[in-house]
Amino acid sequence: xxxxxxxxxxxxxxxxxxxxxxxxxxxxxxxxxxxxxxxxxxxxxxxxxxxxxxxxxxxxxxxxxxxxxxxxxxxxxxxxxxxxxxxxxxxxxxxxxxxxxxxxxxxxxxxxxxxxxxxxxxxxxxxxxxxxxxxxxxxxxxxxxxxxxxxxxxxxxxxxxxxxxxxxxxxxxxxxxxxxxxxxxxxxxxxxxxxxxxxxxxxxxxxxxxxxxxxxxxxxxxxxxxxxxxxxxxxxxxxxxxxxxxxxxxxxxxxxxxxxxxxxxxxxxxxxxxxxxxxxxxxxxxxxxxxxxxxxxxxxxxxxxxxxxxxxxxx
Amino acid sequence: xxxxxxxxxxxxxxxxxxxxxxxxxxxxxxxxxxxxxxxxxxxxxxxxxxxxxxxxxxxxxxxxxxxxxxxxxxxxxxxxxxxxxxxxxxxxxxxxxxxxxxxxxxxxxxxxxxxxxxxxxxxxxxxxxxxxxxxxxxxxxxxxxxxxxxxxxxxxxxxxxxxxxxxxxxxxxxxxxxxxxxxxxxxxxxxxxxxxxxxxxxxxxxxxxxxxxxxxxxxxxxxxxxxxxxxxxxxxxxxxxxxxxxxxxxxxxxxxxxxxxxxxxx
Amino acid sequence: xxxxxxxxxxxxxxxxxxxxxxxxxxxxxxxxxxxxxxxxxxxxxxxxxxxxxxxxxxxxxxxxxxxxxxxxxxxxxxxxxxxxxxxxxxxxxxxxxxxxxxxxxxxxxxxxxxxxxxxxxxxxxxxxxxxxxxxxxxxxxxxxxxxxxxxxxxxxxxxxxxxxxxxxxxxxxxxxxxxxxxxxxxxxxxxxxxxxxxxxxxxxxxxxxxxxxxxxxxxxxxxxxxxxxxxxxxxxxxxxxxxxxxxxxxxxxxxxxxxxxxxxxxxxxxxxxxxxxxxxxxxxxxxxxx
Numbered sequence: 001x002x003x004x005x006x007x008x009x010x011x012x013x014x015x016x017x018x019x020x021x022x023x024x025x026x027x028x029x030x031x032x033x034x035x036x037x038x039x040x041x042x043x044x045x046x047x048x049x050x051x052x053x054x055x056x057x058x059x060x061x062x063x064x065x066x067x068x069x070x071x072x073x074x075x076x077x078x079x080x081x082x083x084x085x086x087x088x089x090x091x092x093x094x095x096x097x098x099x100x101x102x103x104x105x106x107x108x109x110x111x112x113x114x115x116x117x118x119x120x121x122x123x124x125x126x127x128x129x130x131x132x133x134x135x136x137x138x139x140x141x142x143x144x145x146x147x148x149x150x151x152x153x154x155x156x157x158x159x160x161x162x163x164x165x166x167x168x169x170x171x172x173x174x175x176x177x178x179x180x181x182x183x184x185x186x187x188x189x190x191x192x193x194x195x196x197x198x199x200x201x202x203x204x205x206x207x208x209x210x211x212x213x214x215x216x217x218x219x220x221x222x223x224x225x226x227x228x229x230x231x232x233x234x235x236x237x238x239x240x241x242x243x244x245x246x247x248x249x250x251x252x253x254x255x256x257x258x259x260x261x262x263x264x265x266x267x268x269x270x271x272x273x274x275x276x277x278x279x280x281x282x283x284x285x286x287x288x289x290x291x292x293x294x295x296x297x298x299x300x301x302x303x304x305x306x307x308x309x310x311x312x313x314x315x
Numbered sequence: 316x317x318x319x320x321x322x323x324x325x326x327x328x329x330x331x332x333x334x335x336x337x338x339x340x341x342x343x344x345x346x347x348x349x350x351x352x353x354x355x356x357x358x359x360x361x362x363x364x365x366x367x368x369x370x371x372x373x374x375x376x377x378x379x380x381x382x383x384x385x386x387x388x389x390x391x392x393x394x395x396x397x398x399x400x401x402x403x404x405x406x407x408x409x410x411x412x413x414x415x416x417x418x419x420x421x422x423x424x425x426x427x428x429x430x431x432x433x434x435x436x437x438x439x440x441x442x443x444x445x446x447x448x449x450x451x452x453x454x455x456x457x458x459x460x461x462x463x464x465x466x467x468x469x470x471x472x473x474x475x476x477x478x479x480x481x482x483x484x485x486x487x488x489x490x491x492x493x494x495x496x497x498x499x500x501x502x503x504x505x506x507x508x509x510x511x512x513x514x515x516x517x518x519x520x521x522x523x524x525x526x527x528x529x530x531x532x533x534x535x536x537x538x539x540x541x542x543x544x545x546x547x548x549x550x551x552x553x554x555x556x557x558x559x560x561x562x563x564x565x566x567x568x569x570x571x572x573x574x575x576x577x578x579x580x581x
Numbered sequence: 582x583x584x585x586x587x588x589x590x591x592x593x594x595x596x597x598x599x600x601x602x603x604x605x606x607x608x609x610x611x612x613x614x615x616x617x618x619x620x621x622x623x624x625x626x627x628x629x630x631x632x633x634x635x636x637x638x639x640x641x642x643x644x645x646x647x648x649x650x651x652x653x654x655x656x657x658x659x660x661x662x663x664x665x666x667x668x669x670x671x672x673x674x675x676x677x678x679x680x681x682x683x684x685x686x687x688x689x690x691x692x693x694x695x696x697x698x699x700x701x702x703x704x705x706x707x708x709x710x711x712x713x714x715x716x717x718x719x720x721x722x723x724x725x726x727x728x729x730x731x732x733x734x735x736x737x738x739x740x741x742x743x744x745x746x747x748x749x750x751x752x753x754x755x756x757x758x759x760x761x762x763x764x765x766x767x768x769x770x771x772x773x774x775x776x777x778x779x780x781x782x783x784x785x786x787x788x789x790x791x792x793x794x795x796x797x798x799x800x801x802x803x804x805x806x807x808x809x810x811x812x813x814x815x816x817x818x819x820x821x822x823x824x825x826x827x828x829x830x831x832x833x834x835x836x837x838x839x840x841x842x843x844x845x846x847x848x849x850x851x852x853x854x855x856x857x858x859x860x861x862x863x864x865x866x867x868x869x870x871x
Contacts, residue, residue: 140850140853141846141850143797143849143853144797144801144845144846144847144849144850144853145842145845145846146801146804146805146808146821146842146845146846146849147805148805148808148809148821148824149824149838149841149842149845149846152824152828152831152838152842153838153842156831156832156835156838160832205409206404206406206408206409206410207409207410207411207412207413209366209404209409210402210404210409210410210411210470211412212366212396213364213366213396213397213401213402213404214396214397214401214424214427214473215392215393215394215395215396215397215398215427215428216393216397216423216424216427217393217427218389220423220427224423225412225415228414229412229413229414243716243717243718244716246716246717247716247717247719247720247802247805248716250720250809251805251806251808251809254808254809254810255808255809265720265724266809266810266811268724269720269723269724269728269811270728270810272727274725277721277724277725280721281717281721284717288717302414303413303414304414304416304457305413305414305457305459308457308460
């Protein structure tokens with residue numbers, strides 16, 4: 001277990017270092033002088049002396065390898081310096097926006113579960129009936145609908161025409177509804193069909209018949225035996241498609257002007273605020289690593305066979 | 316008569332698979348239902364407990380202890396299944412849910428049939444495992460940690476846990492190697508003597524049961540072609556199909572086919 | 582010898598292809614029509630409606646003979662922009678796919694065929710790429726390189742080539758076990774020839790299926806990132822960018838929201854259907870895809 005995590009971590013870390021190095025090069029070689037960017041934001045007219053002073057202060061006049069060394073040291077200390085656009089420390093800015101994104105993601109996952117578990121289960125239990133056809137239609141269309149368009153439609157319907165849910169910003173529970181609903185619906189189309197096919201596979205297993213022969217109720221068989229047996233493929237796909245979830249968060253946050261780190265990074269990209277972009281990459285790498293570790297752990301919980309095999313292998 | 320099947324037919328919308336079969340199992344006897352695969356014998360055994368796949372319908376009468384099972388509601392059937400009638404299937408791997416320990420199965424089983432005390436459930440489970448010759452420590456193991464023979468024994472222990480009056484064994488020995496199969500059959504016969512429950516043993520190979528069965532029914536293409544005492548059928552088969560079936564699976568070098576003076580008496 | 586081996590490609594039962602073939606043709610035709618229509622709009626429509634020409638006197642017009650889908654907030658003809666947007670989105674998606682294929686296939690072929698150190702090195706690199714979710718890499722790269730459709734395409738290529746290389750590699754690995762490769766080798770064919778003439782045809786099916794299934798995703802990615810301003814920049818008539826452009830006017834003119842959205846949905850639907858039909862045709866198992 002530990003060794004696997006270590007290997008995963010080193011993979012993520014190496015790639016991270018690579019991206020960091022590339023982004024370092026970009027910062028230094030990018031068109032548009034970051035010093036000018038910063039100074040332009042703060043003042044209207046900039047004198048040559050000011051530019052030079054700033055350069056010296058930020059260490060841009062040092063040789064490149066010295067700069068990289070310094071930068072690497074900061075990187076290890078999780079210090080990404082100061083945002084070009086706001087002048088605030090990058091890490092603090094990102095951490096302040098993180099809870100908002102966490103709320104949105106949790107809300108979206110809740111919506112996803114509330115949609116895909118009942119719909120997936122019903123289409124497995126009533127295979128070939130109208131509910132099954134309905135979920136298949138929804139899945140096909142859902143795979144083709146861009147999340148931001150779904151959001152625009154929901155804004156139009158629930159934010160303007162038939163209800164007046166907040167469509168902008170983050171101000172209490174109500175403002176969370178539309179973004180979570182949009183993102184949740186956008187990602188659930190995959191899971192409905194996946195859960196359905198996985199459940200169909202589980203329900204046709206012998207152990208279900210054995211449980212039935214022992215007089216267990218259908219509800220008990222479904223919830224305690226078949227459903228759990230169906231989860232590993234769903235979790236696998238969740239782990240694999242984590243990236244599209246993170247990307248979805250970015251799009252939805254921009255769409256709803258929701259002040260999370262996704263919105264933050266898009267603004268940063270527009271303003272060429274490289275320190276902020278770097279900080280975002282690092283946080284995402286941590287998120288990806290943690291989620292992957294959780295996925296691995298959940299396999300172990302769902303499948304005791306794996307757990308024991310590893311124990312034996314470790315011996 | 317503990318089980319009496321009268322004119323039972325099973326079929327889907329466009330096809331009849333079991334056609335007007337009548338069959339009786341007496342109190343405490345070992346009854347064998349023999350037929351080739353596709354003869355409908357497995358479906359027949361599933362119909363008794365209302366375990367048919369949803370696209371199949373059964374009509375006729377299945378009288379268990381005098382009452383018609385086909386007329387029962389699913390809820391009533393659930394209470395009966397496992398408690399009064401229990402099953403053992405061919406696929407011993409499938410007898411237990413893979414991610415649950417053997418003990419969890421015993422526990423859940425007794426719980427849904429009304430045993431409230433956790434310690435009582437645990438004691439009963441340990442006793443049941445020991446009575447089939449397994450160590451009670453296996454309760455903590457997962458199904459994949461047991462061998463095939465052990466699994467089938469554990470499955471028998473669960474099936475007999477609540478002292479059912481009828482045990483339906485659907486090809487229970489087919490997937491086992493011959494030594495394990497032999498042991499399992501011996502175990503079944505012993506448990507039958509101890510508890511007095513009736514056994515309906517469904518198999519495609521009459522050799523599996525020639526030693527233990529009291530009576531035999533031979534099934535072909537959805538009908539029962541011959542029924543009667545084991546010796547009568549194996550030694551003097553009346554029906555052409557029965558004769559073929561016996562000839563198709565000869566035993567080496569023994570004159571008495573029905574297993575008196577069996578070879579390899581262990 | 583060579584022709585004999587070439588005939589051992591994929592042999593498919595004839596009966597299967599009847600209706601599917603026509604469905605395949607229909608889908609390909611629909612996608613093609615979209616491309617041609619946008620091209621012809623470009624050729625002829627420019628004279629009538631410049632897609633980027635603003636005319637503030639004609640802003641937010643309803644449907645008319647001159648403007649069948651009306652005009653947007655800058656008085657540009659919506660139909661012209663929609664069709665051109667189709668060419669844009671589809672064109673850039675195909676461009677990204679094509680480039681990813683051109684890079685990915687040779688890498689996969691060589692890694693799978695040569696094995697050994699090259700293969701191990703390749704797998705390291707691929708694992709590194711796959712350790713990081715592709716959407717993020719796309720966002721970040723377009724961030725580092727600056728927002729713009731060209732950089733977005735580049736980002737997609739950088740992300741996607743790995744999956745094709747891996748698919749090709751695994752197919753080649755299993756194909757290399759087969760006798761015909763050994764025979765070709767003992768007959769003294771050069772490695773390049775074996776790869777291009779004997780192995781490539783076998784991997785074509787798998788790659789085509791994966792590519793067509795990716796097409797829809799890439800279209801969605803391009804339009805999503807264009808919507809949030811990281812892809813095509815205004816006044817380019819890209820569907821996502823169009824939606825972003827006219828968002829303030831949705832309440833008074835909801836069709837400005839409906840048309841580009843429906844355009845995206847139907848194109849992605851077509852692309853996905855193409856993928857499904859191809860998958861059936863080449864008999865690729867869902868599990869076989871990375």
